Amino acid sequence: MPGIQNKTAITRFRACIGHTAFSPHRHDVYTLGLTTRGVQCFNYRGAARQSLAGELVVLHPDELHDGHAGTSEGFAYRALTIRPSAIGDILPAQALPFIEGGQSDNPALKQAVSTVLADLDEPLDPLRAADGLFDIAIALHGAAGHTPSGSELDARATERARSYIHDHLDEAVSMDDLEQVAGQDRWQLSRDFRRLHGTSPYRYLVMRRLDAARERIHRGECIAQTALACGFNDQSHMTRHFKAAHGLSPFRWKRSVTQGAAIGRTIVQD
Template identity: 50%
Template sequence: MAQRITIALPGQHDWVQRASSVRDVERIEAFFGGHGYDMHRHATYAIGRTLAGVQSFHYRRSMTHSMPGGTLVLHPDEPHDGSAGTDAGFRYRMLYIEPSLIQRVLGGRPLPFIAGGLSADPRLLAASDVLLRSLDDLAPLEEEDAIFDLAQALAAAAGAPRGRQAVDYRAAELARSYLLDRLECTVTLDELELVSGRDRWRLSRDFRVLYGTSPYRYLTMRRLERVRRLVVAGQSLAQAALWAGFTDQSHMTRHFTRAYGLSPGRWLRALRGLPDPAPTLQDRTR
């Protein structure tokens, strides 16, 4: 059963509705009347569509404007923000999908990249429709089929990468599994080299090609996901930070804010439907 949470955001009419499946696919629907979120980046694909209005965001040194009818495809680890392009605000639906799920279909091909963050490809629009048409639960087999179709459509829309070099998918998967088993530990490239049997620099290159980010960033984002799960389950931010492998709460907070565009405290207040505290005199004079 998907978990659906409505989040009241600081803007007068802003809202987010979130539905998480039991897999690694997170789906949201949201409305923002003005500024949505600061620059941040995910270790997942962010794939979605604008349902109403104009959705404007900075992406790869350009300002991009999304309107209904196309597909948003933000590559893993690419910084972006979000705001309304008009006074009417914008409404959108988005899914966040682990690159490893795409790789299970592509089997070691380079991760597809959609230039500009927008695509008018009808194959991609059709393939993403099952996952984006609503936030309702999907049957496990339906979700598996949808992920397969989405991976194939991403590859077709992106086309063949230029200057492709051979990558070692098995070695990268061994390294990724090792990272997932040791979220709370300090991991070195020496260890990843040993467990994968691949030279550290070739492994680092292959990891980026296959999963869209570096081993270190991948580990950090998985730790942040653990923090979010622990906090939702009732753990304090300080305890969650330690259990997820961060040095302390401030260490975790720095990474959290860079990754999600808001602090863990603000994220938690929004999740609970609580307003932001009134700004202090010091805040007003900054």
Template identity: 50%
Template structure:
């Protein structure tokens, strides 16, 4: 008879930052189903074997490895051994990277894993002292350093046509102002001054996801904040711009790999 006592899964969130989200988590077995979000997910495995499907291949991150999951790429997560796995991760919006790089195609790290010492240095600074708050200027410095490291080590995706960063930024700002209602691509075209399909292409290249999925993720950000503050699921869904609770739950699972109720139960304080 085995003496192994399963440890419950948990996720701890760092004190709220202005621009990034940092977590430490442990999963004993299955972590989350295939999903995708519109941020970079960059982190390191602390213990165990962190296994995940990414770009049609099974990956295995060992302690000390750096993971760089590109926005809008489907991935899952599970323990590679019976011991479970623990990791730290920072989630950073592509728009923050673009503010540093000024409209280049988003940096892409082939395979989702890297041992580059420059990236190790940048991530170590971001993921130490998760239980402490970070000053705004410190946060901006770390974002700047990370953006340039990603640009230096990435396998660049060559853009055949010029990207209109200014137009895409206008569209992105408009989305933030209209989360509580239906938005059309035609509206975004008018606001940005860019034709619909050129805008759609540029948006994907610059921010790593489509305008609709970007808008959905911002609604989910609002819903998560309300849930953590104690609001009921149904009220959070409607206030965040979803049709109803079922609509939010479907989108939540697609973005995070778990339903909102399970996500809440895993949250632990630092």
């Protein structure tokens, strides 16, 4: 399917390869892919490599490589590309991260890539994309054996961004918005926000929307209308986030709360 473009310099796509063999070629972007089926074989930096289902391939910009299936069944993968300049914006005045061998088992990097590649059929929310780009850049840096340098926190800028999120829970919020209201570079803001609030701006926004959704659902409001009122695209969009955060769908959560309240009232009456 065609890649999904967005302002954070990430393109996502999926591919199923049968008997096609790619001749040696280069990209001018980072390519990070998760093999989802079969055996993916490729030559990279003078050695033959292979990637099995669940493994992560990391191709550095301008590195020659080819590609073909390792078995007659072919292979499939999900992947994303990132412009080197986008990584450089997050890691200023530092050499681009390089992963030797074109593969990585770094847990943080694998998780960051998997998160961005989830829900591939849906457009990538701009704030989620910015979070994903930041997480991948920092994880790439760590997987390459570097430690990001610390910097002084700007708590006031972070608080301005946090307040803006609270005031716009039912609206689209982008990193452009937060950068403007905070008066701080977006990537420094991302670092400071994580250090002060323990999570990313996008994750913080989602959790506050879920807080508002729980209150509405507990008051008996319609789940579908609640999803739209709280800034989610639709009920299924909210349900995915709700289950990821609470382990239950909104309907099951509502039922468990209602049953719990009924039990509580019975105990009091006794």
